[in-house]
Amino acid sequence: MLERYNKAKRILLEKEYAKLNPEQKQAVFAPCDGTALILRAGAGTGKTTTVVNKIAYLIKYGDAYPPSDSLPAGITEEILKLMESGEAKAEDFIKYIANNPIPPYRILAVTFTNKAANEMKERICDMVGSGAEDMWVGTFHSVCIKILHRYIDRLDRFNGNFTIYDTDDAKSLLKSCVKQLDLNEKEFTPAYLLNIISGCKNKMMTPEDFENEASGNFKQTKIAQVYTLYQRRLKESNALDFDDIINHTVKLLKDNPDVAERLSGRFRQVIVDEFQDTNDAQYEFVDIISCGCKNLCAVGDDDQSIYGWRGANIDHIMNLGSTARCLTINRNYRSYDSIIDVANSIIKNNRYRFEKELRANIFGGEKVTYNCCESDYEEGRYVADTVERLVREEDRKYSDFTVLYRTNAQSRIFEECLMRLGIPYKIVGSLRFYERQEIKDMLAYLRVLANPSDIISLRRIINLPKRGIGQTTVDMIENLANMTGRSGFDIVKNCENFESIKRARSGLLSFASLMNKIAAFASENPVSELIKYISDTADLQSEYIKEGEDICASRLENIGELMNMAAELEQQSGDEPYTLSDFLERMALVSGIDEMEDDAGVTLMTVHTSKGLEFPIVFVVGLEETLFPSIRNFIEDEKEIEEERRLCYVAVTRAKEKLFLTCANRRMTYGKTSYNPVSRFIKEVPENLLNDISTPLHNGFETDSTIEHFERASGVSFANFVSSNYKKPDFSKAAGVKSFVQRESRGNQSFDIGDRVTHKKFGEGTVGNITVSGDMTVLTVDFDKFGRKNIISSVVSKL
């Protein structure tokens, strides 16, 4: 009877999830026995579907799939017969089948984007109905904020009204720190510092750690000082930057084991999406919250890790594999086989990855087209012409097409060429809603209201519109706030008590009374009304009108849009009060209007932005050495070239039906003409997989001869542009000029460290370092006549 029961149960469950393929089902039914599950899901393999089904299964049936060793209570011959009859659904027998089902509130699902979180939540709710909204589904940041709010009393000196500083705010604060420390502002730029500090935070390195590591090195010590001050000033402003949100949470959990225990005890299953993108701090958070990964289901694809430069550490997904139960889903439902073949042939050149191959499920697609164009302009024209042609010949819609490029700067030419043919297009991800000046202005008003210590926001609005408050006064207020430990706004209110800012008192007092009026209004009215009130009372319009009618109108329109968003959120929250803090938090963590507007047009975006999306027809453009792969990445080491390759893999796997790969022999870069060899990624694709329609002269497989051809034909050194004046801050590697050589086509040359070499333009030099990546040899050469550190890409010969 037990055997019959187990068999019937299995069949019923299999039937309920019949839409999934065997690999996906295996993932859904994987037992919850305290072993981490790692689900490697290739591009286009139905990852979200699998995860969503898994969560629904856990909620409904818990750990039902493994055979039971005893019959559940109440089961009778009659019930068993019904189960076996095959006409009923598993759901009808849920109480006999379910084994320790997981209540939704004991499930945590973490994603990287709001979009992914919303989609996941929605789909699960659709599947399991009511109750599912008790699940914790959110981004790392939103989940951590939730925890921080709940245990705010454990956080030293912060209170619940804390402000979240975005990248711009963080940079402003850093700039002010550099000033305060009286450091060279050219050497210590905000962007540079933020980069380093963010890197530290991603690795859980405190200012003290950094200082210890600096061990006397002058510059490093200075950076440590900035880092220390920056953290202090954040605290004084009752503010967190994006990285702090994660870091402070981890610290909170470490310092308060009772909290950690409470939370990790609560969650019976933790699901992390895009696991390959977790940084060290995020991993630590996951580790704590999932009882040392016991309750973890990590979903991701090492081949799609493209955020290493932001601290994402691919090692997490690679290493977890040794202790976890690993499952792979590889059947691709998105693209034609011809596209899959190209994708596979590129990605297999990476060494640091799990060996796997995407398997196509849709056959008979046309060959991938490759076109090496004469110039960047030709490339643009080719794309525009092709769009136009396919719209005409195949009745395609403009919205079927997407152009993917490596850098934003490339978009211009495509815009130009599309416009010329009257083809509508849209650029995704360029200017984000919440980054607009007027939105930030309005938010700054709201932030100061909620958190009077927020010095960065205070700075922004104290003289907006103009009230005759100058830079010096603002600096002074900041100083006074720092010294007295009072909030910036408090200083403003009491400006008469401070000699140093008395001169600006009329402006300051009018600002203070304005804010008081606004505060009074805020206490009685919802956020949406408040926005309108501020816009009118503060008279932001008077400032915007100076930029012209049109700009002013559009700024006001955007503020109106912000108001609508607030109104909508208020409505959504129903009976629950919707507070200013709720709104501000959301604005800080949501990138504004998440949905891509559906107006028909060709989509233009960077490859990074395209991750997770799919399009019928895709152009991957600018496939040239130095551009894609980017020159900044392959100089340093092999690991970064692999990330570029993954990026290329991501680009290629976006295409469902048609894929075009293009590059340009000649391109304007920084105002100079450059001649780049064809991307190695093109060369990694077997020729028979590509329909090469390049003009015969430049069918581009002989990279090295292409360089020489152009150097001869044009009289322009290929090296010219790259060598122009590339300086990388902190480039403390061996001094010298770097150069790369195509080993394959030169064939007979090999180099050793110390070899003397000669170059057409740069003369003689000594080989300092050699890195082999693929069939490319990167030489670091100290050229005798250069003192400065330069990077060139060109050809040298042995002396």
Added chain:
DNA sequence: CAACCTCTAATTTTT
């Protein structure tokens, strides 16, 4: 404080 000039640096950006 706006308008103009000069200099400089230049990937990718889920939150």
Added chain:
DNA sequence: TTAGAGGTTG
């Protein structure tokens, strides 16, 4: 090339 920042001037 070109956008943005910083400095100078009326």
